[in-house]
Amino acid sequence: MNSGAYRWFPIPALLLLVLAYLVPLSQVLMISVTDPELGLGNYALLVTSPSIARVLATTARICVITATAALVLGYVVAYCMTQARPAVRRLMLVGVLLPLWVSVLARSFAWVTLLRREGVVNSVLMGAGLIQSPLPLMWNEFGVSVGMIHTMLPYAILPMASHMRGLDPALMAAARGMGASRAQAFRRVFLPLSLPGVIGAGVLVLIFSLGFYVTPVLLGGGRVRMVAEYISLQIQELLQWGTGTMLATALIAAIGLLLFLLSRAVGLRALSGAR
Amino acid sequence: MTAHVLEADRLCKRYGTVAALDDVSLRVGGGRFVTLLGPSGSGKTTLLMAIAGFVQPDSGSLTLDGAPIGHLAPEKRNFGMVFQGYALFPHLTVAENVAFPLQIRRVGKAETTERVKAALDLVQLGHLAFRMPKQLSGGQQQRVALARALVFRPNLLLLDEPLSALDKTLRLSMQDELRDLHGRVGLSFVFVTHDQGEALAMSDDVAIMRGGRLVQIGSPAELYERPANRFVAGFLGRSNFWQGRVAAQDAAGFTYMAGGHRLHQAGKPPGPAVLVSLRPEKLMVLEGAGGPANQVSGTIATASYGGDSWLVQLDVDGLGRMQAMLPTWRRTPPHMGEAIRIGWDADASVIIDDSEGDTA
Ligand SMILES: Nc1ncnc2c1ncn2[C@@H]1O[C@H](COP(=O)(O)OP(=O)(O)O)[C@@H](O)[C@H]1O
Numbered sequence: 265m266n267s268g269a270y271r272w273f274p275i276p277a278l279l280l281l282v283l284a285y286l287v288p289l290s291q292v293l294m295i296s297v298t299d300p301e302l303g304l305g306n307y308a309l310l311v312t313s314p315s316i317a318r319v320l321a322t323t324a325r326i327c328v329i330t331a332t333a334a335l336v337l338g339y340v341v342a343y344c345m346t347q348a349r350p351a352v353r354r355l356m357l358v359g360v361l362l363p364l365w366v367s368v369l370a371r372s373f374a375w376v377t378l379l380r381r382e383g384v385v386n387s388v389l390m391g392a393g394l395i396q397s398p399l400p401l402m403w404n405e406f407g408v409s410v411g412m413i414h415t416m417l418p419y420a421i422l423p424m425a426s427h428m429r430g431l432d433p434a435l436m437a438a439a440r441g442m443g444a445s446r447a448q449a450f451r452r453v454f455l456p457l458s459l460p461g462v463i464g465a466g467v468l469v470l471i472f473s474l475g476f477y478v479t480p481v482l483l484g485g486g487r488v489r490m491v492a493e494y495i496s497l498q499i500q501e502l503l504q505w506g507t508g509t510m511l512a513t514a515l516i517a518a519i520g521l522l523l524f525l526l527s528r529a530v531g532l533r534a535l536s537g538a539r
Numbered sequence: 540m541t542a543h544v545l546e547a548d549r550l551c552k553r554y555g556t557v558a559a560l561d562d563v564s565l566r567v568g569g570g571r572f573v574t575l576l577g578p579s580g581s582g583k584t585t586l587l588m589a590i591a592g593f594v595q596p597d598s599g600s601l602t603l604d605g606a607p608i609g610h611l612a613p614e615k616r617n618f619g620m621v622f623q624g625y626a627l628f629p630h631l632t633v634a635e636n637v638a639f640p641l642q643i644r645r646v647g648k649a650e651t652t653e654r655v656k657a658a659l660d661l662v663q664l665g666h667l668a669f670r671m672p673k674q675l676s677g678g679q680q681q682r683v684a685l686a687r688a689l690v691f692r693p694n695l696l697l698l699d700e701p702l703s704a705l706d707k708t709l710r711l712s713m714q715d716e717l718r719d720l721h722g723r724v725g726l727s728f729v730f731v732t733h734d735q736g737e738a739l740a741m742s743d744d745v746a747i748m749r750g751g752r753l754v755q756i757g758s759p760a761e762l763y764e765r766p767a768n769r770f771v772a773g774f775l776g777r778s779n780f781w782q783g784r785v786a787a788q789d790a791a792g793f794t795y796m797a798g799g800h801r802l803h804q805a806g807k808p809p810g811p812a813v814l815v816s817l818r819p820e821k822l823m824v825l826e827g828a829g830g831p832a833n834q835v836s837g838t839i840a841t842a843s844y845g846g847d848s849w850l851v852q853l854d855v856d857g858l859g860r861m862q863a864m865l866p867t868w869r870r871t872p873p874h875m876g877e878a879i880r881i882g883w884d885a886d887a888s889v890i891i892d893d894s895e896g897d898t899a
């Protein structure tokens with residue numbers, strides 16, 4: 265049969281996937297339960313080790329702050345984008361996408377020049393006489409969050425804007441026609457209908473934030489340790505392969521859970537009547 | 540309850556070079572069912588949206604019972620509105636959708652429940668109160684939209700092509716229901732459609748629009764029998780047109796020459812040249828002697844069967860191609876090339892204005 269041949273076309277891609285992802289991943293899983301000895305000893309560290317607990321707490325805190333801030337700021341941008349005239353909307357879209365073409369490394373260094381002790385922000389504020397001594401703007405969670413929020417904004421804006429554009433503008437007009445003010449129509453109609461987009465964007469941002477490496481390293485200066493940096497430290501500096509792979513596995517599990525929630529949110533989107 | 544009177548006076552609205560509304564004046568009141576009828580792009584939606592407050596006219600005024608409302612935001616006008624796609628809130632149940640305008644008005648809980656129930660009963664949807672809009676058929680969604688637009692006792696009900704999304708059978712039964720509802724609620728309706736049949740069947744008054752202008756307004760029979768110009772005559776049903784020159788005039792009417800025929804027309808001629816319009820169903824096939832004042836001969840070019848009648852295209856010497864409706868019950872089927880005599884009474888044809896109605 266002729267069409268039978270097409271069945272084999274995905275095979276190279278599948279092979280690549282197996283070799284490049286599944287094999288190493290299963291090895292990571294293997295090491296996490298065999299090094300230094302067989303068992304779940306490494307996983308017990310998740311609850312017994314104070315330093316791991318501290319890293320996880322820092323990671324969770326920064327991720328939640330990043331996601332919340334990116335969602336709030338991004339919602340405003342996404343809303344303005346959907347309300348704007350087409351020409352303005354295209355311009356805004358370019359503005360949102362532009363940073364994605366600049367590497368995370370370059371953007372993080374840009375923030376370093378802005379936020380360090382003698383950086384642009386501090387010198388302007390001191391020059392204006394608003395502060396006497398430089399503010400500690402980086403090498404702390406504040407600096408890391410600022411850098412991460414900046415990086416995450418497009419990932420928050422784009423899914424929300426695309427969801428909002430799917431909402432029928434006649435719904436807002438209908439609400440107004442029935443006596444609702446602009447604000448009432450927004451709160452009672454637009455906001456609830458846009459929530460699935462917010463949830464989707466939120467999960468996406470959380471997933472990306474969990475694995476952040478470059479930004480926390482550069483803007484945290486070793487004082488703010490997130491889980492990705494900690495894993496690399498365990499494996500490359502301390503040669504604690506068991507601990508490192510265990511954390512990597514836990515990270516993947518957490519992301520899997522979030523992805524599951526995301527798929528639920530997408531189901532919710534279909535229910536909420538987006539076109 | 541006396542119905543409110545809405546008056547639009549000389550409304551104009553331009554979008555770039557397009558005149559969406561061009562000097563439109565309209566009076567709606569007395570609980571009448573007023574239909575805006577026109578081809579797509581003729582400004583119907585723009586006029587409705589200007590009345591509702593979503594479109595700000597460039598000039599002209601809007602008053603309700605004599606008080607200006609042009610400056611009011613849409614939510615202050617208290618007009619019920621049914622949108623083309625119904626615009627039901629997908630995250631709210633049927634009952635919550637209908638309750639929405641009452642909650643905005645801070646009506647008490649008990650009264651809200653009661654009025655929502657009454658509104659849903661009015662459109663026979665009481666049993667579906669807790670469904671989501673997605674779970675309803677097109678006709679049911681349509682009725683929810685109506686209930687929601689009526690529940691807050693609006694001053695006026697505006698409907699933008701509410702039936703165009705429904706299939707034909709459902710559309711016909713919704714036409715009856717909407718007429719019936721109109722009779723019961725005692726409100727004036729402004730109804731938009733591009734469907735001539737719908738407009739003629741449902742309305743007390745039809746306002747015909749074209750290119751942003753209001754071409755003619757009147758009862759369906761007035762518009763059909765006395766179209767003001769060529770556009771209205773051609774848009775509302777079929778019509779034959781020909782030009783003539785007035786030859787003589789008397790008390791009963793006048794005689795004019797057209798294509799070598801001497802023809803008679805009731806009424807007074809508007810000038811030396813006239814444009815005559817004649818509905819195909821007013822043409823009679825003549826057999827034997829006697830008959831109407833105007834008689835010509837022709838040859839059948841095509842005939843198409845329409846159940847109750849044949850629509851026949853004839854070639855008539857001097858007058859060109861004409862259309863006639865021949866009842867199917869009285870005749871053997873017409874065939875191509877057949878020579879027939881046709882005729883019409885002096886008051887069957889009408890003299891109309893030779894314009895398309897879109898220029899001043
Ligand atoms: N928001 C708008 N921007 C630009 N042109 C518009 C807008 N709304 C309507 N028009 C134009 O005005 C004319 C009348 O439109 P509309 O009132 O929607 O017609 P209808 O409802 O009779 O089909 C059309 O030519 C349309 O293209």
Ligand SMILES: [Mg+2]
Binds near residue numbers: 584585
């Ligand atoms: Mg329209």
